[in-house]
Amino acid sequence: MAYVIAEPCIGTKDAACVDACPVDCIHPKKDETDFATVEMIYIDPVECIDCGACVPVCPVSAIFALDDLPEKWSNFTQINADYFKR
Numbered sequence: 001m002a003y004v005i006a007e008p009c010i011g012t013k014d015a016a017c018v019d020a021c022p023v024d025c026i027h028p029k030k031d032e033t034d035f036a037t038v039e040m041i042y043i044d045p046v047e048c049i050d051c052g053a054c055v056p057v058c059p060v061s062a063i064f065a066l067d068d069l070p071e072k073w074s075n076f077t078q079i080n081a082d083y084f085k086r
Contacts, residue, residue: 002050004080006073008062009040017054017063023047026054027083042083 005017005026018026018041025047028035043054043063055063064070066077 002045002048002066003043003052003054004064004066004069004073004077005041005043006062006064006069006076008060009058011039012060012062013038013041014059015041016057016059017041020053020057022051022053023049025049038083042080044084045077045081045086046084 013035015030018029025044026041027044028038028041040062050065052065055065064073069077
């Protein structure tokens with residue numbers, strides 16, 4: 001997994017990252033049925049191409065390169081993967 005969305009996204013779900021992603025690996029989108037019921041947005045660990053386009057557009061600085069993910073949020077690597085059943 002190249003990038004991980006972590007705790008600051010919970011409750012925010014700003015979709016700027018979804019729009020910035022060139023490979024459509026960030027979900028759910030605002031028009032997807034589960035957008036209203038999930039607590040955050042997730043990055044697909046298989047589809048992410050490590051481009052970093054999502055990082056500068058996140059208004060709450062919730063997106064981290066895997067190597068830069070703070071230890072206190074290390075569980076979000078699995079949380080993102082679980083959303084996509086990876």
